[in-house]
Amino acid sequence: MPAILVTNDxxxxxxxxxxxxxxxxxLGEVTVVAPTQEASAIGHALTLRRPLRIDAxxxxxxxVDGTPTDCVNLGVDVILKRRPDLVVSGINKGWNLGxxxxxxxxxxxxMEGALLGIPAVAVSLRRTPEFDFSHAxxxxxxxxxxxLAHRWPARTFLNINVNTGPPKGFRVTTQARRNHVTQxxxxxxxxxxxxxxxxxxxxEWHPDGGRxxxxxxxxxxxxxxxxQADLTDYDAMETLDGVxxxxx
Ligand code: MN
Numbered sequence: 749m750p751a752i753l754v755t756n757d758x759x760x761x762x763x764x765x766x767x768x769x770x771x772x773x774x775l776g777e778v779t780v781v782a783p784t785q786e787a788s789a790i791g792h793a794l795t796l797r798r799p800l801r802i803d804a805x806x807x808x809x810x811x812v813d814g815t816p817t818d819c820v821n822l823g824v825d826v827i828l829k830r831r832p833d834l835v836v837s838g839i840n841k842g843w844n845l846g847x848x849x850x851x852x853x854x855x856x857x858x859m860e861g862a863l864l865g866i867p868a869v870a871v872s873l874r875r876t877p878e879f880d881f882s883h884a885x886x887x888x889x890x891x892x893x894x895x896l897a898h899r900w901p902a903r904t905f906l907n908i909n910v911n912t913g914p915p916k917g918f919r920v921t922t923q924a925r926r927n928h929v930t931q932x933x934x935x936x937x938x939x940x941x942x943x944x945x946x947x948x949x950x951x952e953w954h955p956d957g958g959r960x961x962x963x964x965x966x967x968x969x970x971x972x973x974x975x976q977a978d979l980t981d982y983d984a985m986e987t988l989d990g991v992x993x994x995x996x
Contacts (some may be wrong), residue, residue: 749776749777750775750776750777750832750833750834750896751776751777751779751828751830751832751833751834752772752775752776752777752778752779752832752833752834752835752836752892753779753781753820753823753824753828753832753834753835753836753861753866754768754769754772754778754779754780754781754782754835754836754837755780755781755782755783755816755819755820755823755835755836755837755857756768756782756783756816756837756838756839756840756853756854756857757783757786757787757788757789757790757815757816757837757840757852757853757854757856757857758786758788758840758841758854759782759783759784759785759786759787760780760782760783760784760805760809760810760811762782762786762841763879763881764838764839764840764841764873764879764881764884765780765782765838765839766780767839767881767882767884767885768836768838768839768871768881768884768885768888769809770885771885771886771888771889772836772888772889772892774889775834775889775892775893775896776833776834776896777808778808779808779810779823779827779828779832780808780809780810781802781810781811781812781819781820781822781823781827782809782810782811782812782816782819783811783812783813783814783815783816783818783819783853784803784811784812784813784814785813787814787815787816787853788840788842788852788853788854789851789852789853790815790816790853790856791850791851791852791853791856792817792856792859792860793815793817793853793856794815794817794818794821795814795815795818800812800813800814800818800822801813802822802826802827810823810827815853815856816837816853816854816856816857816860817853817856817857817860819857820835820857820860820861820864821860821864824864824866831864831865831866832866833866833867833896834861834866834867834868834869834892834895834896835857835858835860835861835862835864835866835867835868835869836858836868836869836870836871836888836892837854837855837856837857837858837861837868837869837870837871838854838869838870838871838872838873838884838888838908839871839872839873839881839884839885839888839910840852840854840870840871840872840873841873841875841879842872842873842874842875842948843872843873843874843875843909843965844870844872844907844909845872845909845923845924845953845961845962845965845971846923846924846925846926846953846960846961846962847923847924847925847926848926849907849923849975852870852872854870854871854872855870855907855975857870858870858905858906858907858975859905859975859977861905862903862904862905862976862977863903863977865902865903867895867896867899867900867905868895868905868906869888869891869892869895869905869906869907869908870905870906870907870908871884871887871888871908871910872884872907872908872909872910873909873910873912874909874910874911874912874965876912880912883910883912883913883914883915884908884910887908887910887915887918887970888908890918891906891908891918891972900974903976903977903978904974904975904976905974905975905976906972906973906974906975907961907971907972907973907974907975908970908971908972909961909964909965909970909971909973910965910970910971911965911966911968911969913968915968915969915970916967916968916969917969917970918969918970918972919964919967919969919970919971919972920972920973920974921959921960921961921963921964921971921972921973922956922959922960922961922973923960923961923973923975924953924954924955924956924960924961924962924963925953925954925956926952926953926954927952927953927954929952930946930947931946931947932944932945932946932947933945933946933947961973
């Protein structure tokens with residue numbers, strides 16, 4: 749039976765992770781290792797300057813007072829004591845599309861699995877007032893089954909985004925580019941000092957002929973983007989080399 753490690757960034761008590769874990773039990777032995785508290789937008793952070801503790805909740809569920817990346821490492825080294833066959837991160841309350849994946853703790857949990865050489869999947873659902881995780885959980889099981897059966901290129905992991913309602917099918921996508929629409933709400937505290945809230949959910953995405961993750965979810969498909977941790981712009985290398993050689 750395959751061993752499946754499940755994590756998230758919304759925290760161990762988020763209903764999304766339990767919907768995901770319950771659905772994945774059809775495929776293997778599921779162990780949940782998730783942050784004690786919400787760690788959304790924490791990216792790929794690794795906790796190095798304080799100790800970490802594991803709180804066993806029973807039933808194969810463990811809380812770690814750290815980040816999703818911490819959870820994957822402690823899950824593999826301390827709890828499972830071996831590499832699982834699959835890491836799945838989610839189901840996140842809110843999409844992780846396009847350039848936003850760089851902020852995402854959900855995506856980072858899957859990325860850490862991939863960096864450890866384990867097939868890995870991140871799953872995110874559209875943010876709505878009430879969450880129905882059923883379609884996202886079903887999509888996650890379909891992709892997880894494929895990930896267990898097939899070999900991707902090493903270090904590649906999959907980023908799934910799901911809209912509300914029954915999906916039309918799956919679409920393999922690219923990351924959309926985010927147009928610059930970050931909004932910062934400036935306020936003044938009772939002592940006259942300024943403070944700031946970075947506003948979420950104001951993203952605007954650049955369309956690209958239907959190829960992007962954003963377009964796929966807006967058109968009712970499950971978006972599946974193959975991602976890698978290597979951010980090198982290979983196309984830029986020759987030009988950069990020429991520029992540096994010409995100058996120095
Ligand atoms: Mn989150």
